[in-house]
Amino acid sequence: MSAIIEDGAVPGASREAARADTVPAKRRTGWRIRIRRDRSLLIMTVPAVVLLLVFTYVPMLGVITSFQSYDIYQGFLHSPWVGIANFTNLFGDTLFWHSFANTLVISAVQLVLYFPIPIVLAVLLNSVMNGKVRSFVQSVVYLPHFFSWVLVVTIFQEMLGGAGAVNMVLRRHGLGTWNVMTDPATFKYLVTAQAVWKEAGWGIIVFLAALAAIDQALYEAAAADGANRWRRLWHITLPGMRGVIVLMLVLRLGNALTVGFEQMLVQRQAVGRDAAEVLDTFTYYYGVVNNHFSYGAAAGLFKGVLSLVLVLAANKLAHAFGEDGLFRK
Amino acid sequence: MPPEASPSVPLAVSRRGLLSAAAVAVGAAVASPLLSACGSKGSGGPGTTGKNELQRALPSYLPNHSVTADVPSVTGANGAISDPCFLKYPASPVTTVSGAVGSGGSYTTMTPLWGAIPPSAGNKYYDAVNKAIGATLKLQPSDGNTYGNILPPVFAADKLPDWIMIPGWLNVQLNLGEAMGTKFADLTPYLAGDKVKQYPNLANVPAAAWAAGVWNGKLYGIPTYPSAAVFNGAYFYRKDLLDKLGVSTAELKSADDLFNLGKELTHASSGVWAFDDLFGQSAAYASQLFQFTNHWTADSAGKLIYKYETDQIVEALNWQVKIVKAGYMHPDAVANTNQNGKQRFWSGKVYFEVDGTGAWNGSDAQSGTAANPGYNRQALPLMAADGKSTPTIELGNGAAMFSYLNKKLSDAQIKECLAIANYFAAPYGSAEWLKVNFGDEGVDYTMVDGNPVLTSAGNKEVATTYQFLACPPAATTVSNGFTQVAKDYATWQGQAVARAVKPLFYDMNIAEPSQYSSINKPVDDTIDDVRFGRKPISAFTDAVATWRKQGGDALRTFYDGIRDKYGTGQ
Numbered sequence: 001m002s003a004i005i006e007d008g009a010v011p012g013a014s015r016e017a018a019r020a021d022t023v024p025a026k027r028r029t030g031w032r033i034r035i036r037r038d039r040s041l042l043i044m045t046v047p048a049v050v051l052l053l054v055f056t057y058v059p060m061l062g063v064i065t066s067f068q069s070y071d072i073y074q075g076f077l078h079s080p081w082v083g084i085a086n087f088t089n090l091f092g093d094t095l096f097w098h099s100f101a102n103t104l105v106i107s108a109v110q111l112v113l114y115f116p117i118p119i120v121l122a123v124l125l126n127s128v129m130n131g132k133v134r135s136f137v138q139s140v141v142y143l144p145h146f147f148s149w150v151l152v153v154t155i156f157q158e159m160l161g162g163a164g165a166v167n168m169v170l171r172r173h174g175l176g177t178w179n180v181m182t183d184p185a186t187f188k189y190l191v192t193a194q195a196v197w198k199e200a201g202w203g204i205i206v207f208l209a210a211l212a213a214i215d216q217a218l219y220e221a222a223a224a225d226g227a228n229r230w231r232r233l234w235h236i237t238l239p240g241m242r243g244v245i246v247l248m249l250v251l252r253l254g255n256a257l258t259v260g261f262e263q264m265l266v267q268r269q270a271v272g273r274d275a276a277e278v279l280d281t282f283t284y285y286y287g288v289v290n291n292h293f294s295y296g297a298a299a300g301l302f303k304g305v306l307s308l309v310l311v312l313a314a315n316k317l318a319h320a321f322g323e324d325g326l327f328r329k
Numbered sequence: 330m331p332p333e334a335s336p337s338v339p340l341a342v343s344r345r346g347l348l349s350a351a352a353v354a355v356g357a358a359v360a361s362p363l364l365s366a367c368g369s370k371g372s373g374g375p376g377t378t379g380k381n382e383l384q385r386a387l388p389s390y391l392p393n394h395s396v397t398a399d400v401p402s403v404t405g406a407n408g409a410i411s412d413p414c415f416l417k418y419p420a421s422p423v424t425t426v427s428g429a430v431g432s433g434g435s436y437t438t439m440t441p442l443w444g445a446i447p448p449s450a451g452n453k454y455y456d457a458v459n460k461a462i463g464a465t466l467k468l469q470p471s472d473g474n475t476y477g478n479i480l481p482p483v484f485a486a487d488k489l490p491d492w493i494m495i496p497g498w499l500n501v502q503l504n505l506g507e508a509m510g511t512k513f514a515d516l517t518p519y520l521a522g523d524k525v526k527q528y529p530n531l532a533n534v535p536a537a538a539w540a541a542g543v544w545n546g547k548l549y550g551i552p553t554y555p556s557a558a559v560f561n562g563a564y565f566y567r568k569d570l571l572d573k574l575g576v577s578t579a580e581l582k583s584a585d586d587l588f589n590l591g592k593e594l595t596h597a598s599s600g601v602w603a604f605d606d607l608f609g610q611s612a613a614y615a616s617q618l619f620q621f622t623n624h625w626t627a628d629s630a631g632k633l634i635y636k637y638e639t640d641q642i643v644e645a646l647n648w649q650v651k652i653v654k655a656g657y658m659h660p661d662a663v664a665n666t667n668q669n670g671k672q673r674f675w676s677g678k679v680y681f682e683v684d685g686t687g688a689w690n691g692s693d694a695q696s697g698t699a700a701n702p703g704y705n706r707q708a709l710p711l712m713a714a715d716g717k718s719t720p721t722i723e724l725g726n727g728a729a730m731f732s733y734l735n736k737k738l739s740d741a742q743i744k745e746c747l748a749i750a751n752y753f754a755a756p757y758g759s760a761e762w763l764k765v766n767f768g769d770e771g772v773d774y775t776m777v778d779g780n781p782v783l784t785s786a787g788n789k790e791v792a793t794t795y796q797f798l799a800c801p802p803a804a805t806t807v808s809n810g811f812t813q814v815a816k817d818y819a820t821w822q823g824q825a826v827a828r829a830v831k832p833l834f835y836d837m838n839i840a841e842p843s844q845y846s847s848i849n850k851p852v853d854d855t856i857d858d859v860r861f862g863r864k865p866i867s868a869f870t871d872a873v874a875t876w877r878k879q880g881g882d883a884l885r886t887f888y889d890g891i892r893d894k895y896g897t898g899q
Contacts, residue, residue, distance in 0.1 A: 269857065288481070291846060
């Protein structure tokens with residue numbers, strides 16, 4: 001979900017790209033000149049680059065532990081090297097593959113059931129003309145984003161749990177109850193529902209920005225030509241959003257193996273390992289908690305490499321459909 | 330948690346420890362000859378210590394009986410002795426430490442805290458204690474629930490403070506034996522035998538508590554909350570509510586009796602269930618009722634078997650799942666949200682629960698009566714599931730948690746820290762005890778009916794901090810004015826000690842090969858699946874078969890080696 005937040009800046013970037021289209025492409029400019037030309041822009045990116053280096057790239061060096069038998073008392077320098085032993089163990093571990101399969105299933109369910117919702121919400125909200133109503137609805141749907149997962153799960157437990165509000169009403173009327181919070185079979189839909197409740201509102205921001213970038217004159221012209229609401233949606237709104245939708249999809253696929261660590265951690269005990277163990281919780285329990293850092297690092301590295309492959313593949317796909325994706329070719 | 334509840338703290342803590350540490354109750358580890366393969370480069374010996382060698386490392390025991398208990402200790406079976414119970418603080422507390430304590434040194438510390446972290450800046454309680462000890466201890470309490478997860482990075486980064494507390498249940502996870510002598514200072518030259526006489530309050534700590542702080546024949550750990558009556562927990566019930574219904578627990582003799590009560594007490598449509606969790610993580614509590622040890626035990630032929638391999642754990646699982654399937658357990662307990670278990674108990678949504686013995690104190694009574702004025706927590710007398718055998722209860726190590734001094738400290742600094750530890754270990758009834766647990770009178774506490782009670786400032790500033798570095802033998806004291814609670818607890822403990830049994834490898838630090846540290850996790854996960862009815866019992870037997878292959882059998886061989894060489898700590 002974090003990808004969605006980070007990309008608040010993306011519509012601006014795509015506009016930037018659109019503007020670049022009007023400039024004759026591929027004019028060979030020396031790098032000195034380009035640096036001088038973009039000097040102020042480059043300086044502005046420095047803090048972000050430094051943060052990225054310090055907090056993302058430097059810690060990445062920790063992946064070397066996945067080739068060691070890392071010992072907290074001996075550190076990186078003195079821990080023995082074990083080659084790919086951690087990976088051979090990992091790939092022979094049925095619990096690992098189980099968590100991998102869980103991750104993919106939950107990710108697929110979220111892609112189908114979660115991904116379209118912010119888009120639909122954004123289009124709906126965009127059609128609300130009254131500014132006050134619009135900002136009120138926006139505030140309401142944004143709010144759950146700021147709740148922690150612990151709180152969200154508690155709210156769900158209080159509402160839908162075995163002793164929650166809904167089941168208590170059913171019970172008082174002598175009807176059957178369903179404790180959805182402890183049902184492993186439907187857990188993947190439960191977590192998706194929670195994600196929708198918490199994040200869908202926040203997810204609409206980027207799509208609203210894309211909508212705002214659509215030229216209003218297009219609508220007026222189409223209306224003048226007799227296009228009804230649906231035709232305008234189909235021929236103007238959706239094509240106008242397509243670039244952003246594809247970009248979000250690419251990012252989502254790149255993040256397909258991250259399906260919400262805290263959310264799973266909080267609920268794993270309620271539904272059991274079989275339903276709720278995903279790659280991130282596997283790394284946590286078998287890597288961090290039991291002090292097998294090397295094993296956890298191996299699982300993490302595997303996930304990282306796979307995510308990179310996924311994001312590149314999705315990007316290629318985007319290019320194949322004539323979209324920008326993450327970057328222009 | 331107010332400090333007057335302190336005797337019970339380690340027990341509450343040990344419950345949580347069991348929750349996370351997969352019930353590895355025996356202390357920790359250095360590679361023994363058997364597992365030199367796992368590459369320990371620590372103090373280089375087998376963490377375990379033979380009996381003769383142990384005697385050389387242990388400090389002498391010179392008990393202090395200056396204050397007479399209102400409910401004296403009961404000497405039970407197998408060395409178990411209940412904690413003395415005091416109902417009123419002595420009007421003129423004795424002074425046990427004379428002269429300057431510290432010499433103005435400044436030390437960083439790290440301790441876990443199960444509760445809200447108090448402010449460090451302007452904390453008058455911290456200032457009062459630091460002034461009294463004539464040194465500055467910089468306290469850094471960390472969330473106790475995640476303490477085990479932050480320690481590995483602290484070790485890895487070599488950012489150890491001068492004085493640190495590490496609960497014994499983390500020893501295996503941290504492979505702590507490696508830290509002895511390499512990261513932590515050897516205290517044998519300062520404390521062994523009669524040397525401890527320089528620190529009379531530390532000499533008041535019994536040998537059984539020191540024993541689990543000895544590694545490879547050397548003393549490293551300072552015990553906190555030493556007690557000869559450390560038990561996992563008890564089956565608790567709401568006596569006030571049962572009395573109202575006219576239900577007596579006197580007829581409860583077996584696990585089946587308890588189950589049968591479920592139907593009578595459960596009224597789901599009113600939001601009331603008979604039971605909260607009755608099992609505990611990895612059978613931490615059910616093991617008492619069903620009479621199996623939480624770790625290794627010997628079968629009738631003398632073969633070592635782990636708790637997973639006992640018939641009793643299968644019986645316990647069947648019993649628990651029967652309760653869940655019958656709908657007698659609160660749905661939130663079935664969702665395994667035991668962090669809210671106390672709220673359910675306080676608010677009367679359940680009648681029975683299991684908890685650490687530390688749950689039974691004045692703070693609990695305060696929270697309970699806030700929800701329900703008649704609130705009365707009582708523990709069931711020990712019983713055996715079959716209703717026929719004589720029930721027993723497993724005795725925990727003489728201390729569950731130890732503090733360690735950094736090896737980088739100089740000789741003079743170690744002596745200063747031990748003098749401070751001596752101050753912290755001042756027994757109940759002394760002026761020092763009041764200072765360490767409550768700060769200054771009139772600021773952080775006032776005397777009410779002869780017992781110290783925290784002021785509102787004290788409630789914010791005072792927390793269990795210094796006590797985790799060193800403290801006197803546990804005592805049952807009146808907290809928040811609930812005298813009857815202290816009496817009831819003392820009575821229960823006095824009866825329980827008579828049934829105490831020492832598990833195998835009692836009070837011994839044993840180095841388990843670290844590569845097996847995670848093999849319990851899949852079994853414990855399966856236990857949860859089975860006990861909440863998500864999987865059949867066969868899933869458990871399968872998981873245990875896998876466990877044997879993944880290292881269970883290797884661990885058995887390992888423990889056989891320990892038993893042959895060092896005995897079983899009986």
